[in-house]
Amino acid sequence: MVYVRRPANFVIATIKKVVVLTFFFTFLSSTYLSYFCLAQEAAKSQPPGTPPGQRSDEAFATPPSLSSFLNQTVIFIYEDKTPQNANSLVPGRVLGTAFLVGIPPPGRKDVTIPFVVTAKHVIADQTIILGRYTHKYGTEPVFVPYNLEELRKNGDLWEYVNDEGVDIVVFRTLVYDNVKFQPFPIDLISSKDTFTQEHIDVSDRVMIPCLMDKFPGIAQNYPIFRDASIALITEEPISFQWKLGSKLIDTKQRIIFINSVLNEGFSGAPVFLWPGLRSMPGGIATIGGKPWLIGIVHGFFPQLRPVIDADREAVILFKRSEEPPDLLGQTKALRKVPVFSQENSATGVLFPSWLLLDILQSGSVNKRVQQLSDEENKRRPQDKKN
Secondary structure, eight states, X not given: OOOXXXXXXXXXXXXXXXXXXXXXXXXXXXXXXXXXXXXXXXXXXXXXXXXXXXXXXXXXXXXXXXXXXXXXXXXXXXXXXXOTTOSSOOEEEEEEEEEEEEEOOTTOOSOXXXXXXXXXXXXXXXSEEEEEEEBTTSSSEEEEEEXXXXXXXXXXXXXXXXOTTSOOEEEEOOOOXXXXXXXXXXXXXXXXXXXXXXXXXXXXXXXEEEOOTTOOOSSSOOOEEEEEEEEXXXXXXXXXXXEETTEEEEEEXXXXXXXXXXXXXXXXXXXEEOOSXXXXXXXXXXXXXXXXXXXXXXXXXXXXXXOBXXXXXXXXXXXXXXXXXXXXXXXXXXXXXXXXXXXXXEEEEEEEHHHHHHHHTXXXXXXXXXXXXXXXXXXXXXXXXX
C-alpha cells in the first residue's frame, strides 16, 4: 500500500474549513435557541391589548428575529410642543430612548400590565412628553402624550426610593391598538443573583437598541443596534455627578461600564446580554442563552482635554464676574477661564438592571398592578366565568 503525504498547506486549509463550518453551525444553533427561549419566556407574560392588560387570545407571536421583537419594545421620547387648542400633537426635540416592560398580576399569566422605562434625566423638567411608536402598518409614526404630573398625582410614576442618584424612572402606559406594542417580560430582567448564576461578567457581549436622533425614521421607528461588551461591573460605589435638568446630582453608585460609543438619544435605552456563544468559567462555551436585560443607558464618562491653539498653547477666555457692582459702582476684574473640550471616551455608563427590579417589585408597584387587574376583571365579567 502506498501512502501519499499531504502537504502542510493542505492540512492547514482543511482545519480552517472545519473551524469555519463549526462556527457557522454553532452560530445558527445559538440564534435559534435564543429566539426559542425568548418566545417561551414572553409566552409566560403576555402583552396587553386594551387598558390595562391584554388577553391571551391577543398573545405573543414568535417574531422572525430577535431584532424584530426588540423593535416593538423600544420607543422614542420627544418633547411636547403642541400649542393650545391644536388638533394634532406637535413633537419638539428628541429627548431619548425608552422601552416597555410587562408585569403580570399575581396569579395570572394571561395578561400583563405595561410600563415605560427610561433614564430619569431624559424627562427632567418636562410636564408632558410624547412617546413615538411605530404604526401597525408602518404608514406613519404614532405619537402618544404622557402627562407626567398627572401620572405622579395618580400614583403611576415611580423613581428609586430614597436615592435620587439612581437615573431610572418608570411610569404606566395604556395600550394602543394601532401601534406595534410588545412589552419585555419582567422575568428576563437580571437580578444580582442572575449575574452570578449566568456568569455575566467582563468581556460578555451586549446589544443596545437605541435612538439615533439624526434619523429616527419617517414612516416608523428605526432603532439602531449598538454592539458592545462589558468593561467593568463595579463591586463598590463610584462617585460621580450628573445633571437632572438644571439640578446637579452628586451621587455614589454601583454602575456597569461598557465598551461602546454612546451618542445623543441613547439615554434610557435597554442593554441586553447577547444570547449567542459565550465563554464560561473553566473554558466551557455555551450557546442558546437568554437575552437578559442587564442595564439602562445613563450616558458616557466625558474625557476633558484643554483646548490648544495653533501655537500649542492653552486657549483662555476672559469672563466678567456675575456679582453686582459694589457701592462705588466698581465691578471685579476679568477672570481667566481655561477652555476644555468634552470628548466621548467610548466608555458607556449603565445603571444595573437590579435597580430597575427594585422599583418594579416594590410594594407600591405591586399594589397598583393588583388594582389595575381588579379594574380589568370588573370590565370583563366573562373572565370570571372562564
